[in-house]
Amino acid sequence: MSVIIMLLIASISVAALFLGAFIWSVRSGQYEDEMSPPVRMLFDDQPSKKTT
Amino acid sequence: MAKVTESKTATACYHCGEPCKEKLIEAHDKAFCCEGCKSVYEILNNTGMCDYYSLTNHPGASQKFKVRADKFTFLDDDAIIKALIHYQDEEHTHVRFYLPQMHCSSCLWLLENLHRLNEGVVRSAVNFTRKEAEIIFKQKEVSLREVAELLTSVGYEPYISLQQLKGERPRIDRSKIYKLGVAGFCFANIMLMSFPEYLGIDAKEQNLTNLFRYLNLLLSLPVFFYSASEFYSSAWKSLKHRFLNIDAPIVLAVWVTFARSVVEILMGEGGGYLDSMSGIVFFMLVGRVLQDKTYEQLSFERDYTSYFPIAVTKLNGDDEQTVSLPDIQLDDTLLIHHQELIPADGIITRGKALIDYSFVTGESVPVEKQMGEMVYAGGRQMGGNIELLVVKEVAQSYLTQLWNRGSSATTIPDEERSFVHLLARYFTWVVFAIALSAAAYWWMNDSSLIWPSVTAVLIIACPCALLLSNTFTNGNIIRILGRNQFYLRHAQAIEDISKVNHLVFDKTGTLTTGRYAAIQYIGTDLDAEVWQQVAALARQSMHPMSRAIANFIKYTSKISVHSFEEYTGRGIEGVVADQIIKLGAKSFVTQGLQDFEEESVSAVYISINNKLVGHFKFQNEYRKDVPSMLKKLKRRFGISILSGDNAGEKNYLQDLLGWNAAILFNQKPNDKLTAIDTLQKHGQTVMMVGDGLNDAGALQQADVGVAVAEDTHAFTPASDVIIAASELPKLPAFIRLCKINRHIVMIAFVVSILYNIIGLSFAVQGVLSPMLAAILMPASSISIVLITYGLSQFYGWKLGMK
Incomplete structure (x- = not known):
């Protein structure tokens, strides 16, 4: 029985963690622009300073 | 030729x-x-x-x-800077610019690497969806004006309008998303913890059963009090207006379910229906969120302030000074540059104006104005610089009043016109009838079953299926249409469009591109050499018709023109290679020569040495496939055309639409509004398709106003729908899809009724087990989602949508 209660606490806290993560991601505006992040990650960081 | x-x-x-x-x-x-x-x-x-x-x-x-070099001088003005920037500290300034040219990943890359072009820029972040760049710069090293000029120099001219000066944009409402997240979390956990109840648990473990039940109750509280509040407020609002919308019976069902579950759990009789309740709330919220997909980057509510520039050049004697638009006063003298908008009604005091009013009145030919003549706000100056004496303030100009009149004609959009509310009401009465008869039956036979049977009926027969099928279908259709660049302002527009039976089109800018593309020469053949001479003359003038002729002939040689004269509103003349050539209106080029043919407005005549040789016929360039679209539409709808332009195209359009179509020319903005009003009084449901400010009143008067935009991010008058000009030929398919929307809702609803009948048959007997409810609820919800999604995708594909 105590095992079940332990599991219960674990499962709910993990779920709550995800809920928290979801709310945080909405609040930080991650769903506002769905176009640029997937493109942005493909850019090289600072290619050579001077090319000809 | x-x-x-x-x-x-x-x-x-x-x-x-x-x-x-x-x-x-x-x-x-x-x-x-x-x-x-x-x-x-x-x-x-x-x-x-x-x-x-x-x-x-x-x-x-x-x-x-x-871009004019000193265009951004107004960004040196402290008051304007203060209004534009949204954060500033000792070192850094944050500013957000709207950059309509942004369109690809290269743009994104360049704009986020601005700091490499100018050391003063610290960081820039792009929001691609809204076409905005947030730029952080060190104000000590670089000024706001320099940042704007930097952007302009690499091809991204910031669009700054008066509207931005007026304050912050409304914050995006994310509360529904939070509510959805909370409901999803609670729903999933309640489901998980209901399993022991459903699958049977050892009688010895009674404590555990109670633990699960109380945990469920605890988890259902946020759903009941927070997530479902979305529906409470809507239902309460409708009840206050003495109107029963679909949310009212849903709220009733949610409350009954919650009440019965609480009673059962506290009395230790059972687990209640908390999983069903939170499931319903969760699915309904998903539907709402999908349906409310708005096009943030598009603005449907615009007023004249977003059309005007932010500042203009004011002349103080010989001094040029930049003033922001609201600060313009009577008797100020303004300097209007080439391609600038005239911000206030005024009198020309210097220079010759050639003003393009196409956006305000729909006339496709710019109007020439001389010194001393009155010009109205909203026109675009096409010639050189002019000076203007302001006679009316910005807020009282003709253009502004046009707008205000248009907006006063609007009725408050009634979100509750939809047929689903009507259907929900009938549905509710039927449910009440069933609940009452079940109660009456058990009162006579076994009064202990009244409470379980009545509550079960109300739980099962919640019209959430109807709401679900409606919101999910609307959401899907909106997204399909949006992919095809047909953007709806809200879901109700789908239903409004499906009811339309009369379409009214504006001509200039809507059916045509507003440019002269087709030029035809009719008359005696001329040598190539003479053609070059005509072109040489045409090149001397800034008038768009002359420019079009010069382009049409393809001027290649270098011929000098002597004693060139331009006569406003009539034509041009000059001596080219010892010949007097005249171009212009017929009466102008044939002075003395009598001719009785009717004069066409869209023609330019040529005479050489006072001898008429022929004329150019100008035709508006129709958008691709638009004539065939009109032919398609006229079979099913009444069609009218209201144009602010001259009647040059009347015959062509009448041929295209048949003789019973109303085609009216020289329509003032107010005429258009009354024309639509008259149609509506004759029982027609009208869709107005227009692009310019002259259509603004008509767009709002019509049952559905569709604004046509070359660039959907650019300025459009307020409307219910924005359509990209290139997609205009698909209009019949869009209307068709909106009509199909209703069928899909009905099909999904019928399917859900089947589930309801199964559930009800148990419920009236008072034997609805929580497990059965827990199976029926998601099963019906998911099948509705699948049906609506499948059907709308299928019809979209059949109608050739992306």
């Missing part, structure tokens, strides 16, 4: 990709169409940022139209 062979394949400009028609500049082994494109390339090349060109082919926007 002059035979001019066009070069078969014009080289594409390395920067913008446009064919280099007029001239070709070769530099750095690359071809450019204009100096502007070349200079952008050079800036990027010098800073080693040519990655810009390797990410996408021809990523730039054409730089043919140079």
